Amino acid sequence: MSVLRPSASRRPPYVVCAGTCAAAILLLTACDSISGTATGIRGVRAGATASAGVAGPQADGGRGRAAPGPYAPRLRPREIPALGPRTRATIPADSRQALVVTGHSYNSSLSTAVLYTRDDPALGWQAATSRWPARNAMNGWTDEHWEDDLRSPTGVYGLTSAGGLLDAPGTMLPYNQSPAFAVSGEGLDGEPLEGSFDYVIAVDYNRIPGASPLDQKRPLGQERGGGIWIHVDHDGPTQGCITLPKDRMRELLQLLDPAKKPVVVMGDVPALER
Structure with missing residues (x-):
């Protein structure tokens, strides 16, 4: 009778699980570094509006740079009143x-x-x-x-x-x-x-x-x-x-x-x- 030997390419299930979990943790960590939390990203994608001056994933093409602050209009020099x-x-x-x-x-x-x-x-x-x-x-x-x-x-x-x-x-x-x-x-x-x-x-x-x-x-x-x-x-x-x-x-x-x-x-x- 021949003895069945496990294939060299197969690994126990726990090995696959360990690798998948590690990848998931790395992904979540990367998301945290961009937006603060993974939940914050899901909130913006769901249509939540970011407050003024806070960067969102689309504020700079997803590259993570802070959005510019509010526009400050340039003040004109004051004229003498009532002169045309x-x-x-x-x-x-x-x-x-x-x-x-x-x-x-x-x-x-x-x-x-x-x-x-x-x-x-x-x-x-x-x-x-x-x-x-x-x-x-x-x-x-x-x-x-x-x-x-x-x-x-x-x-x-x-x-x-x-x-x-x-x-x-x-x-x-x-x-x-x-x-x-x-x-x-x-x-x-x-x-x-x-x-x-x-x-x-x-x-x-x-x-x-x-x-x-x-x-x-x-x-x-x-x-x-x-x-x-x-x-x-x-x-x-x-x-x-x-x-x-x-x-x-x-x-x-x-x-x-x-x-x-x-x-x-x-x-x-x-x-x-x-």
Whole structure:
């Protein structure tokens, strides 16, 4: 009788089981290393939504890299309120100070003023003062100023020199202190004008920038008017200038810095909104 011998290729059943279990354990361990747990993978595959910022198996093509965080939008630099695109475009790019004088209406002599600064281009324009009461010409505003029209010229103009009857109050602008700034008599409403030119800042309309406020040269011609200043308020309308209370004039002179290329942006609301 021949004796049956087991084939060399066959192994006892427990050997197969041991190998299968070891493979299963390795697979589960690999799944843990990718997603945390095998249960977590089954949850995503079943349609569960991963929370924001947590990587899922499909967040990066199954390669296991963390998904990017929430999108942070880029903030635009702040613009000066109530100025339209055309007005903004006329403010020189290198100007970092802008006194905005806003008339109540086209024919009104009442207005307000705020100084804005742009020290950080990434942040844009920031208000440097509160809103100050101001006045302008008796008949309001005009886009085309002529001598004796009793209107203030709208637009954007440089502020490059100052002066006054009184000593300079610590200003950085070129300052011409002179007795020629003495004034007397009455304004358009009969109010006294004395002290109106204690402090003045020349508006670079129809004048040579940087010259004394007392300079009489008119590049556009005498008929286009001139001598437009920002000066001390005298409780009445002006012939074309802008006025501020005396303490605000002193404060403005101390704040303006020629290195920041200061300008005045002036006009009635519709003109500035263009």
